[in-house]
Amino acid sequence: MPTPRKQGALASLAAAMRSWRTAAVALLSFSSGLPLGLVWYSIPDWMRDIGVDIRVVGLFTLAQAPWAFKVMWSPLMDRYVPPFWGRRRGWMAITQVALAVLGLLLAGVGRHPDAIWVVGALALAIALASASQDIAIDAYAVEVLHKDEQGAAVGARIALYRAAMVVSGGAAITLAGRLGWPAVNVLLALVYVPMLLITWRAPEPEVRTPAPRSLRDAVWHPFLGFLARHRALEILAFVLLYKFADQLAQALTRPFLIDMGYSADHRGIALATVGMVATIAGAFVGGWVTTLAGLGHSLWIFGFLQIFSNVGYFLLSRAGEPNLPLMYGATSFELLTSGLGTGAFSVLLLRMTQRRFSATQYALFSSLFALPRLLAGPVTGVVVDAIGWPAFFLSTLVMGIPGLVMLARFVPLGVREPVFEVEKQRAKRPLAASALALRGVVGGLLCGAGAFILVALLAAIKTMREVSGAGFDLGGAAWLVAHPTAIADWVQLGGILVFAVIGGLFTAAVSAARHGAGGALAMDEEARARMGDDEDLS
Numbered sequence: 280m281p282t283p284r285k286q287g288a289l290a291s292l293a294a295a296m297r298s299w300r301t302a303a304v305a306l307l308s309f310s311s312g313l314p315l316g317l318v319w320y321s322i323p324d325w326m327r328d329i330g331v332d333i334r335v336v337g338l339f340t341l342a343q344a345p346w347a348f349k350v351m352w353s354p355l356m357d358r359y360v361p362p363f364w365g366r367r368r369g370w371m372a373i374t375q376v377a378l379a380v381l382g383l384l385l386a387g388v389g390r391h392p393d394a395i396w397v398v399g400a401l402a403l404a405i406a407l408a409s410a411s412q413d414i415a416i417d418a419y420a421v422e423v424l425h426k427d428e429q430g431a432a433v434g435a436r437i438a439l440y441r442a443a444m445v446v447s448g449g450a451a452i453t454l455a456g457r458l459g460w461p462a463v464n465v466l467l468a469l470v471y472v473p474m475l476l477i478t479w480r481a482p483e484p485e486v487r488t489p490a491p492r493s494l495r496d497a498v499w500h501p502f503l504g505f506l507a508r509h510r511a512l513e514i515l516a517f518v519l520l521y522k523f524a525d526q527l528a529q530a531l532t533r534p535f536l537i538d539m540g541y542s543a544d545h546r547g548i549a550l551a552t553v554g555m556v557a558t559i560a561g562a563f564v565g566g567w568v569t570t571l572a573g574l575g576h577s578l579w580i581f582g583f584l585q586i587f588s589n590v591g592y593f594l595l596s597r598a599g600e601p602n603l604p605l606m607y608g609a610t611s612f613e614l615l616t617s618g619l620g621t622g623a624f625s626v627l628l629l630r631m632t633q634r635r636f637s638a639t640q641y642a643l644f645s646s647l648f649a650l651p652r653l654l655a656g657p658v659t660g661v662v663v664d665a666i667g668w669p670a671f672f673l674s675t676l677v678m679g680i681p682g683l684v685m686l687a688r689f690v691p692l693g694v695r696e697p698v699f700e701v702e703k704q705r706a707k708r709p710l711a712a713s714a715l716a717l718r719g720v721v722g723g724l725l726c727g728a729g730a731f732i733l734v735a736l737l738a739a740i741k742t743m744r745e746v747s748g749a750g751f752d753l754g755g756a757a758w759l760v761a762h763p764t765a766i767a768d769w770v771q772l773g774g775i776l777v778f779a780v781i782g783g784l785f786t787a788a789v790s791a792a793r794h795g796a797g798g799a800l801a802m803d804e805e806a807r808a809r810m811g812d813d814e815d816l817s
Contacts, residue, residue, distance in 0.1 A: 301428045303481035304420045305435035307371065310474035311416050312440035314378055314409035316448025317467060318342050322402050324452050325460050331395055342402040344770050348777060349410040350642040354497035356414050357638040360490050364479065367419035371478045374412035375471045381405050382468025386461040417645070418637035421629055422484040430570035433625040434563035437618075441559060488634045501636035501643065502788030510689045512789070514631065517685035518647050521578075521624060524679030525585045525617050526651050528592060528672065530659045532610070535592065535668060540601045549610045557611045561618020568619075569626045573695030577623040578686055581616065586679035588616040589672050596668040624648075630697075643781075660740075715787045722786025727779030734775060735760050 326336050361369025385401045388394040424432055447467055455463045491497040505511055536546045569577040591609030598605060628648070632640045663671045690697040710718075739756035763769045 298425075298428050298431075300423050300425070300482055301432045301435065303477060304416075304424060304432045305439055306477050307416050307419070307474070307481070308436040309439040309443045310371075310375060310378075310471065310477075311409070311413050312443030313447045313467065313470060314405050314412075315346075316444035316446065317382075317451070318402050318406050318409070320444075320448030321451045321455075322398065325455065326395065326398065335395065338766060339399060339402060341766055341770055342399065342406045345403070345406040345410040346413070347646070347774065349414055350639065350646055350781070351777060352411070353414045353639040353642040354491075354494065354501070356411065356418070357501070357636055358491050358494050358497035365483050366488075366490060367415050367422060368478050368481055368483070370415035371412060371419065372475060374408045374415060375475045375478060377408040378405060378412065379468045379471040379475075381408060382464055382471070386464035386468065414638050414642055417641045419481075419484075421632045421637040421641055422486075422488065422634045423482060424629065426630070427570055429626045429629050430566035430568070430622070432566070433569075433622050433629070434559075434566035437562040437621065437625070438559045441555060445555075484634075486634070488637075491635070497636070497639065498784070499788070501633070501639040502784050503791055504633050504636060505631070505640060506785075506788050506791075513685055513688040515647065517682060517689070518628075518644060519651060520682035520685055521582065522585065522617075522620055522648075523651050523682055524589065524675045525613075525620060527659055527675045527678060528589045528613065529617070531663060532592075535596070536606070536610075538668065539595060539598075539606075541603075541606060545603065545606065549607055550614075553607065553611055554614045557614040558618040558621075561615040561620075562622040562625075563618075565619040565622020566626065569623045574623065574626055574630070575690040575694040575697055578627065578690060579683075579692055581620040581623050582679070582683050582686060584616040585620045586676055586683075588613040589675045593669055593672040596672060627697075710790060715791055718790045719783040719787030723779045723783025726782025726786075727775060730775045730778040730782075731757070731760060734771060 322342075323336050323339050326339060356370050360366045361373060363369055364372055381401055381404050385398065385405070388397050388401070420432065420436070451463050451467060454466075491500060508514070532550065533546060536549070541549075565577065565581060568580075572580075591605075591612050595602070595605055595609045628641065628644050631644060659671070662674070666674070735753060735757035738760060739751055739753045742756065743751050760768075760772065760775075763772050
């Protein structure tokens with residue numbers, strides 16, 4: 280029998296765009312983005328519109344916390360399998376039914392001032408269900424998509440995700456002015472009915488992956504399985520640094536345009552309308568090019584484009600007076616290249632994630648990817664205040680170089696596709712459980728202390744910038760972090776503890792992998808991946 284030949288790049292892309300797997304993953308992303316727009320934008324707008332105190336409305340932003348902490352319960356979704364519709368689609372169905380029910384409950388409250396805290400509880404419950412749905416959908420995308428379908432699926436996912444946010448966070452506010460919020464919430468809840476039908480008809484992965492045997496394995500093995508790969512630490516550093524220059528530039532884009540004298544109308548058009556189109560187009564093209572040119576080539580090309588896209592902002596800062604063509608050109612090009620990089624980077628995350636632990640690993644990688652964006656705002660404000668806008672945008676060009684250096688460590692320039700291999704370890708005596716536990720505790724304490732100092736440092740910088748005459752008081756800021764009073768302060772302290780726990784697990788897993796543990800987990804995943812590739816060729 281002749282050996283089947285692999286399709287060409289264009290034929291692979293065309294087949295991917297016709298695939299029901301690609302369509303199912305993309306359409307389910309609409310369900311993923313819908314509750315995000317509701318919780319982030321619509322509910323605060325609704326509460327303020329009916330006269331709720333602004334301080335209470337501010338507390339509603341705490342409902343966003345589940346998206347940041349979803350990695351904490353993702354091992355449960357790896358370990359336990361619902362009794363219907365499979366390992367991932369079952370969880371998607373459960374969360375979609377929960378979101379529909381919660382939306383209907385939300386429609387029944389909110390008109391009465393005494394129900395405000397009920398609205399807050401429902402918003403938090405919607406966020407919990409939504410974050411759980413995200414875990415299931417992301418894991419499903421990792422497991423069901425063929426390698427040559429990932430690029431096309433990523434672009435469509437980002438487009439439909441943002442479209443859903445516009446529907447629930449923009450169109451819903453407009454429609455509520457005519458129909459009222461109860462009717463709008465009922466309509467949003469009913470959207471989950473067709474989403475549930477898509478979940479029902481979505482295909483199961485062709486290569487079935489067994490669930491972890493215990494909850495301990497579901498927590499421990501995702502760390503160990505990844506860290507047994509060749510250059511695993513350098514890959515994680517790359518995840519942190521690849522879009523760092525891009526995130527630095529975007530952190531203060533709106534204040535920058537204000538300082539340059541552009542009106543609210545022009546800023547809104549450039550960043551919200553044109554910017555959204557440019558980002559979505561970039562993600563689409565980035566995913567397609569990844570399929571056509573290869574992931575390795577795409578990461579290099581888009582990495583360079585991301586860095587040099589900030590030259591437009593540098594020229595804008597030197598223009599001296601508002602220049603609309605230059606402003607629209609600079610923002611559009613920067614957001615387009617950001618979308619290109621996001622498209623390729625999202626494909627990388629899909630390929631890095633092991634299918635058996637896809638819920639936990641993908642949640643970890645996405646959280647790690649978001650970390651620089653959370654830290655960029657306070658830091659960039661101080662830097663701009665010290666050196667000015669032109670020098671700041673030039674400095675972002677330099678800050679993009681470490682990401683490319685890390686890229687070169689596991690995808691040398693000219694390599695079409697990265698290969699994630701198991702690192703060959705010299706024979707070492709495995710560490711005892713007590714030794715691993717000790718290293719984990721020490722690592723967790725160091726990570727927790729580092730996170731605590733970083734949070735205190737950012738708080739001290741913020742106070743110094745916002746309070747006239749206030750000096751840099753790190754000790755006072757640390758005392759406030761350690762003695763929370765408001766709910767937001769407790770959430771912040773909880774985040775530090777979560778970071779410490781993850782840091783401890785990471786430290787223990789690195790130590791175990793360095794002594795030969797985890798190789799079987801990673802090799803088993805490689806065998807499954809090769810099985811899937813062989814099926815793609817047939």
